[in-house]
């Protein structure tokens with residue numbers, strides 16, 4: 001009698017072992033085992049792992065994740081039956097190439113679920129920036145004997161009637177807009193994105209504006225564009241100079257969106273403040289003056305999914321596997337066109 005498992009699609013999991021352990025709980029592994037005829041071992045971090053050598057020809061789907069090594073054309077040549085790649089994290093950049101679409105291999109990503117915690121972190125940052133909380137806390141630490149209220153410097157205070165500039169109507173940018181609109185009172189949201197549809201932005205409750213208009217009007221500027229050749233240093237000395245005194249820049253996207261030298265100048269002078277989850281380089285060198293500034297709050301790239309948040313992404317990749325196996329349409333497919341302008 002044929003083994004039931006051979007009727008299921010052949011699947012390999014390509015990701016770092018620590019992420020496999022953290023994301024694929026026993027319950028998710030049980031689901032995976034029920035949906036797939038798994039390779040042995042189930043998880044490796046590279047398709048060139050010798051343990052997979054004799055098994056590549058049968059593989060139909062790959063579940064990938066953080067810690068996976070790039071998937072080369074050579075490896076794809078050895079997998080003529082490969083139909084889909086289901087990524088249990090966000091960006092597939094650095095992992096897949098245009099080769100995938102050229103070969104008709106479907107790509108799906110859990111990036112929407114990685115976007116949620118970044119948007120939540122950004123909302124929290126906007127609220128804290130409105131009170132200048134991280135900056136006043138740093139001033140208090142530096143000068144503990146001072147009356148805290150005397151530490152209140154120039155720039156916006158309070159979270160009502162503020163203008164928030166959102167760079168990028170991306171997955172995360174859209175979520176930030178939604179959360180801000182739901183949470184803060186009488187807030188004006190401006191969006192800058194050359195690919196966004198004006199009506200869609202308006203329906204989401206914001207105004208699509210030029211970069212210049214956004215910079216002139218924003219009390220808080222928050223960055224959510226992908227890092228592409230066209231967006232590197234999109235915020236340079238000219239753009240920073242257009243911001244009013246006391247504006248806080250929030251960057252949870254990529255450090256290289258901002259010209260770091262120009263940013264450093266504006267922060268050292270105290271004219272602008274910043275909440276930076278990402279920097280260029282990352283981490284900043286120990287000699288960076290930004291570490292010593294009370295108007296700068298730096299976190300070590302923690303806005304995206306961490307710990308318990310990452311299991312939703314694994315579950316979503318399994319949902320996609322189950323859909324593909326039963327010829328249902330995918331919910332998280334990434335087309336080649338989207339890939340060109342994606343994070």
Ligand SMILES: NC(=O)c1ccc[n+]([C@@H]2O[C@H](COP(=O)([O-])OP(=O)(O)OC[C@H]3O[C@@H](n4cnc5c(N)ncnc54)[C@H](O)[C@@H]3O)[C@@H](O)[C@H]2O)c1
Nearest residue numbers: 168169170171172193224225226252253303304341342343
């Ligand atoms: N800090 C973290 O832990 C963390 C986690 C996840 C993502 N990120 C970063 O957050 C950013 C947003 O991620 P995402 O998944 O929402 O991106 P995404 O893939 O949804 O972004 C694509 C969209 O960005 C917009 N865009 C493209 N070029 C633009 C430009 N020149 N100006 C403005 N907008 C432009 C377009 O609307 C495009 O559809 C990326 O830089 C990503 O790397 C950071």
Ligand SMILES: O=C(O)[C@H](O)COP(=O)(O)O
Nearest residue numbers: 089090091114301304305
């Ligand atoms: O900064 C990020 O993009 C995340 O922390 C990592 O997510 P990724 O899966 O998009 O690389």
